[in-house]
Amino acid sequence: MELLLQTLLNGLLMSGIYxxxxxxxxxxxxxxxxxxxxxGEFLMMGAFLSYLLFAFRGVDPLLSLGLAFLxxxxxxxxxxxxxIRPVLKAPxxxxxxxxxGLAILLQNLALLLFGADTxxxxxxxxxxxxxxxxxxLGAVPLGAFLLSLAILLLLQVFLTRSRLGLAMRAVAQNRLxxxxxxxxxxxxxxxxxGLAAALAGVAGVMLSVMLxxxxxxGFTFTLKSFAIVALAGLGNLKGVVPASFVLALAEAxxxxxxxxxxxxxxxxxxxxxxxxxxxxxxxxx
Amino acid sequence: MKGFGHPTxxxxxxxxxxxxxxxPLGIWRAFLLDVxxxxxxxxxxxxxxDLVARTGQLSLAHGAFFGLGAYGAGLLxxxxxTLPALCLGALAAGAGALVLGWVTLRLHxxxxxxxxLAFSEVLRTLALKLPFTGGPIGLPVLPPFGGNWPxxxxxxxxxxxxxxxxxxxxxERSPFRLAQAAxxxxxxxxxVLGVQVVRVKLWSLFLGSVVAGLAGGVYGMKTLxxxxxxxxxxxxxVEALVIPIFGGLYTxxxxxxxxxxxxxxxxxxxxxxxxxxxxxxxAILILVILFLPRGLVGVLGRHRG
Amino acid sequence: xGKVLEVIxxxxxxxxxxxxxxxxxxxxxxxxxxVIGPNxxxxxxxxxxxxxxxxxxxxxxxxxxxxxxxxxxxxxxxxGLGRAFQIVQPLPELTVRENLLVGARFGKPQxxxxxxxxxxxxxxxxxxxxxxxxxLAGELTLLEDKRLELARALATRPRVLLLDEVMAGLRPxxxxxxxxxxxxxxxxxxxxxxxxxxxxxxxxxxxxxVVLDYGEVIAEGTYQKVAQxxxxxxxxxxxxx
Numbered sequence: 001m002e003l004l005l006q007t008l009l010n011g012l013l014m015s016g017i018y019x020x021x022x023x024x025x026x027x028x029x030x031x032x033x034x035x036x037x038x039x040g041e042f043l044m045m046g047a048f049l050s051y052l053l054f055a056f057r058g059v060d061p062l063l064s065l066g067l068a069f070l071x072x073x074x075x076x077x078x079x080x081x082x083x084i085r086p087v088l089k090a091p092x093x094x095x096x097x098x099x100x101g102l103a104i105l106l107q108n109l110a111l112l113l114f115g116a117d118t119x120x121x122x123x124x125x126x127x128x129x130x131x132x133x134x135x136x137l138g139a140v141p142l143g144a145f146l147l148s149l150a151i152l153l154l155l156q157v158f159l160t161r162s163r164l165g166l167a168m169r170a171v172a173q174n175r176l177x178x179x180x181x182x183x184x185x186x187x188x189x190x191x192x193x194g195l196a197a198a199l200a201g202v203a204g205v206m207l208s209v210m211l212x213x214x215x216x217x218g219f220t221f222t223l224k225s226f227a228i229v230a231l232a233g234l235g236n237l238k239g240v241v242p243a244s245f246v247l248a249l250a251e252a253x254x255x256x257x258x259x260x261x262x263x264x265x266x267x268x269x270x271x272x273x274x275x276x277x278x279x280x281x282x283x284x285x
Numbered sequence: 286m287k288g289f290g291h292p293t294x295x296x297x298x299x300x301x302x303x304x305x306x307x308x309p310l311g312i313w314r315a316f317l318l319d320v321x322x323x324x325x326x327x328x329x330x331x332x333x334x335d336l337v338a339r340t341g342q343l344s345l346a347h348g349a350f351f352g353l354g355a356y357g358a359g360l361l362x363x364x365x366x367t368l369p370a371l372c373l374g375a376l377a378a379g380a381g382a383l384v385l386g387w388v389t390l391r392l393h394x395x396x397x398x399x400x401x402l403a404f405s406e407v408l409r410t411l412a413l414k415l416p417f418t419g420g421p422i423g424l425p426v427l428p429p430f431g432g433n434w435p436x437x438x439x440x441x442x443x444x445x446x447x448x449x450x451x452x453x454x455x456x457e458r459s460p461f462r463l464a465q466a467a468x469x470x471x472x473x474x475x476x477v478l479g480v481q482v483v484r485v486k487l488w489s490l491f492l493g494s495v496v497a498g499l500a501g502g503v504y505g506m507k508t509l510x511x512x513x514x515x516x517x518x519x520x521x522x523v524e525a526l527v528i529p530i531f532g533g534l535y536t537x538x539x540x541x542x543x544x545x546x547x548x549x550x551x552x553x554x555x556x557x558x559x560x561x562x563x564x565x566x567x568a569i570l571i572l573v574i575l576f577l578p579r580g581l582v583g584v585l586g587r588h589r590g
Numbered sequence: 591x592g593k594v595l596e597v598i599x600x601x602x603x604x605x606x607x608x609x610x611x612x613x614x615x616x617x618x619x620x621x622x623x624x625v626i627g628p629n630x631x632x633x634x635x636x637x638x639x640x641x642x643x644x645x646x647x648x649x650x651x652x653x654x655x656x657x658x659x660x661x662x663x664x665x666x667x668x669x670g671l672g673r674a675f676q677i678v679q680p681l682p683e684l685t686v687r688e689n690l691l692v693g694a695r696f697g698k699p700q701x702x703x704x705x706x707x708x709x710x711x712x713x714x715x716x717x718x719x720x721x722x723x724x725x726l727a728g729e730l731t732l733l734e735d736k737r738l739e740l741a742r743a744l745a746t747r748p749r750v751l752l753l754d755e756v757m758a759g760l761r762p763x764x765x766x767x768x769x770x771x772x773x774x775x776x777x778x779x780x781x782x783x784x785x786x787x788x789x790x791x792x793x794x795x796x797x798x799x800v801v802l803d804y805g806e807v808i809a810e811g812t813y814q815k816v817a818q819x820x821x822x823x824x825x826x827x828x829x830x831x
Contacts, residue, residue, distance in 0.1 A: 035395070083571065090578050093343075097530045100523070101570025108563035223402075230399040267410035270403035277400045281391040460695050460703065463684070467692045470681040476663035477641055477673050479697035479746055 003256065006135050011245070011252030013141035016148030017203045017210070018244035021221050022228040023152060024199035026240050029229060030172040031192035034084055035096045038103040040222030042072045042197040044110060046204025047213035051119045054208075061121055061209050065147070068201040076197025080190050088189075103219060110215035118212035126209055144206040151202065152241065155195075159237075168192055172235065227273050233280075246272065291538050291585065295450065298541050302443055306436055318439060320552045322507060325442040326500045328544025330521070331528035332449040332537070333496035336456060338526070339535050340489045341393065341469035346385055346401035347497050348522030349408045350378040354498025355505040355516040356418060359426040362506070367429045371441070371502040378498025379491050381408070386490040390483060393472075402519075409517035423512040426505040438507035445499045452492055453537040465489060466535075497525075531573060533582025542581045593652075594619045594781045595640070595671075595750050600649030602635055609635040610805045612649070617750065622772070622782045624792045624813075627802035628825055633785045634676065636802070637754050640783070641673040642666045653750070667697050672748025676755045676785070678735040682728025686719055686738055689727050690745040697746025710745060717741040717771065732759055736768075744775065751775065753784035757791050769794050789817075801825070 025039045046068040053059035053067070083102065087095050128139035159165040164187075171188045200221075207217065228247055232239030247269055254265045305321050330347060337344050357374030365373070381404075389400050412418050419425075429437040456462060464485045467475035476482050505511045524547075529535075532543020550569065554562035577583055595617035602610040610632045617623050625633055638644040640651060642663035651659045658666055667673075681689050690713055694706035714720045717737045722730065727738060736756055743751055753772070757765050765788070772795060776782055786792050792799060792813060799816045801809040803825040809816050816822055 083575070086575055087578075090574070091534075093526075093530050093534060094574050094578055097527060098571055098574040100527065101567045101574065103567070105564050105567030105571065108561060108567065112561040112564060226395070227399060227403075230396055234395060264410060264414075267407050270406040274400055274403035274407065277392060277396055277403070278388050281389070281396070463688060463692045464696060466684055466688075467681055467696075470683060471679050473643055473663075474675070474679050474681060475692070477643070477667060477675075478693040478742060479664050479667035480692065481664050481696075 002134055007252045007256040008249065009135055009137065011249035013145045014252065015245040015248035016145035017206050018224060018228060018248055019152060019241045020148045020203040021200050022225040022240045022244055023237065024196035025225040026229050026237050027192050028196040030235055030237065031168050032189045035092060035099065037096060037099040037222055038106060039200060039225060040218035040220065041103055041106040042076060042200035043204035043207065043221050044215060044218035045075065046072055046201030047208040047217065048110065048114065050205040050208040051121050051213040054121045060123055061205055064205045065202055068205045069198045072201025073194040073198040077190055077194040080193040084193060107215055107218055114215060116215065118214040120212045121208040123209065140209050144210060164191060231273055231276055295538060295541060299447065299450065306439060320549055322439050322442050324545055324548045325446045326504055327524060327548050328541060329446040329449040329500045330497055330525045331540040331544050332453050333493040334525040335529040335535065335540050336453055337489050337493035338529065339465040339469060340486050342486060342490060343398045344401045345398050345522050346405045347525040348517050348519055349405035350382060350494040350497035351501035351521060352408065352412065352517035353378040353381050354501030355511050356412060356424065358502030359424050359505040359511050362427050371499055374502040375495045375498035378494045382490045382494030383487060386487045390486065405517060405522060409513050412513035412517060421513065423510055426509050426511055428509060429506045438503060441503045445496065445503055449496045450537060452496065457537055531580055533580035536582055539580055539582045546581065592619055593617065594654055595783065596652040598650045600639060600646045600651065602639060602644065602646050608805055613807055615800050615807060617781055617783050619781055621797045622776055622795050624796035624799045625783065625785050625802060626792060626799060631802040632805040633802055634754065637752055637785060640752055641671065667746050668699055670749035672743040672746045673752040674739040674743040674754060674756055678739050680727035680730065680735060680738055682726065684727055685724050686727055687723040689738060689742055690714065693742045693745030713741050713744050733764055748780055750781045753782060755785050755787060757786060757788050765791060
């Protein structure tokens with residue numbers, strides 16, 4: 001029983017990162033309407049930024065969080081202007097291919113620059129654990145989880161209270177045909193895409209401490225984000241958090257109870273996803 | 286029906302590949318035949334994906350169909366011989382497709398893609414865990430026809446491409462084209478116009494998966510070895526859709542052009558640039574989409590699907 | 591003669607909303623029936639139920655005596671029940687001719703290619719679309735879109751045609767032509783049930799009118815009779831609909 005609860009706890013803590021990245025994807029998907037296969041690469045970039053700053057300048061990852069947010073936002077904005085905007089009017093499949101090409105480019109650029117080895121960011125507090133009764137909570141996972149929640153809460157406030165946030169939701173609800181874009185909508189798209197990238201970037205910093213930074217980690221997260229968004233339902237931003245929890249939980253349960261390991265974790269998640277998608281479709285009939 | 290698909294070009298393609306082993310290739314022969322083989326197989330796979338995409342079903346399960354065919358043929362060949370094994374493997378893929386297709390009839394767009402991906406991942410895990418598949422160590426596969434004919438795998442691959450091309454052309458030139466196009470552009474409208482959408486979707490998925498399964502079976506007989514990560518590869522499933530988008534969607538010529546271009550490009554880049562060749566590959570994909578939105582076929586003139 | 595389409599006590603609920611409640615009506619052979627009512631009365635839901643894109647929670651639908659309540663849309667089309675959509679949905683990447691060809695070829699079982707092509711020519715002529723036959727359906731004007739919608743439904747050789755507000759957005763002259771076209775279609779042997787908001791069109795075309803309000807039938811009869819019905823007036827004017 002204790003093991004189960006501890007496992008659930010571990011899963012919960014991990015879900016924060018998933019929720020951050022997946023929410024970013026949901027934003028770019030819902031507001032800009034683009035299927036971005038390169039989304040996870042922003043996470044990868046955030047992770048490496050954290051590593052580089054730590055390894056070469058001794059910058060604590062806590063500081064890198066903010067830097068990664070800004071840097072990823074900037075890069076995301078540039079990517080939007082240069083690459084995404086031109087293809088918004090093109091068929092969806094073209095958009096997918098473009099972002100896929102971008103993902104390949106970024107991932108392999110990272111491989112070229114950093115090699116395939118994983119790089120861990122190990123600040124002094126990395127191994128600290130807190131105990132809560134019979135349970136152990138890693139300080140870093142706990143911090144990451146709480147921080148993710150805080151960021152998502154801020155985002156929620158932004159979307160419901162600020163003018164730009166409301167504009168974003170309006171655009172998401174009623175996406176105009178490209179070509180009818182006003183300047184206001186253009187700004188909203190840029191902001192949304194940049195924000196999506198920033199969320200992923202921040203998650204990347206967290207990941208670099210909790211796990212590692214690696215060139216291939218981006219695509220894995222892209223995939224998981226898509227699965228989470230599909231599980232939550234397109235357009236259902238609030239559903240992303242519970243869906244992230246389901247993924248993180250499934251992974252934690254499988255890795256604890258099914259030491260068959262490799263591949264099984266993902267398979268269980270995908271099985272759940274498959275059943276959920278099919279079940280929902282047949283129910284709606 | 287009007288003449289779609291630039292038949293002469295297609296014929297030239299096929300002729301070229303049919304004759305490739307007999308051309309004077311010098312020291313490049315082994316390499317070029319290898320590249321040629323993979324062009325044949327992955328182009329066939331791409332065509333099989335396009336065939337399904339024409340109904341609006343964006344499949345990420347073609348890796349699974351490829352793998353089902355590969356393992357099916359690999360496991361059965363010692364018992365029943367090369368050709369029957371290939372057919373049975375393909376049928377296994379077809380059966381999988383019917384199950385997936387039936388269950389996902391009401392899923393569209395991203396949801397369908399995710400469900401098909403999930404399907405593929407689950408199957409890969411099964412291949413990893415089931416006792417008779419050789420698990421992560423892999424499955425050795427016998428060469429075709431007992432290894433007596435060195436070009437056997439190549440020409441089997443060619444036959445698969447031939448079949449894929451024929452199916453694609455048939456779908457393009459028969460009333461089936463309209464049924465598929467209507468289904469893709471609006472299922473509600475298609476149904477109200479009398480199109481039996483369920484049949485169209487399932488048939489397309491079945492045919493596409495059978496071709497993918499054949500390709501998988503031949504693949505195993507060439508590489509002489511199968512592993513779950515290779516046979517049920519997501520990268521291959523993605524390549525199956527990258528090629529048609531790059532070359533020109535919903536056509537026969539598009540995947541053919543795209544397949545030749547991309548597969549040879551990848552091999553050439555790998556040879557010349559080695560480290561980091563994929564960076565260039567990714568850049569090329571981006572540039573083509575930005576400047577050739579209709580894919581390579583768009584360069585040849587307007588095409589409708 | 592006889593009832594070619596019958597709706598028997600059909601109900602449909604969406605989440606909290608009762609869209610249709612025990613609605614019964616029928617269409618006589620050779621008749622043009624109008625279904626009118628304020629916004630939200632359930633007219634489009636009725637049409638979706640008739641064409642098979644939705645299933646009723648209860649009740650039955652009969653087509654030429656045959657129970658089609660659970661048949662999918664394509665099967666109903668094969669039997670002869672055709673439909674034109676309100677929000678025009680052309681198949682944008684196909685030409686006008688190809689759009690019609692889908693209907694002509696697949697609207698009935700076992701239609702041969704030559705037959706289908708010949709019929710498409712007829713329909714193009716009938717609906718005045720010949721000059722736009724090779725244009726992509728995604729590039730048409732609104733008027734042409736509406737003609738296409740009608741033409742496509744015709745291409746499936748219906749015995750009963752369901753029309754959903756096909757006059758909306760047309761200028762008076764265009765509406766006149768459309769009315770004449772609908773009459774020609776009826777004279778060719780097709781029974782018609784149409785939803786409409788524009789009263790002049792209803793008065794000009796309808797043999798009979800059925801009025802829906804909040805998902806229920808509140809009146810039925812000729813246009814004159816229905817126009818004087820107190821309940822109908824209240825439904826339209828009393829709530830400022």
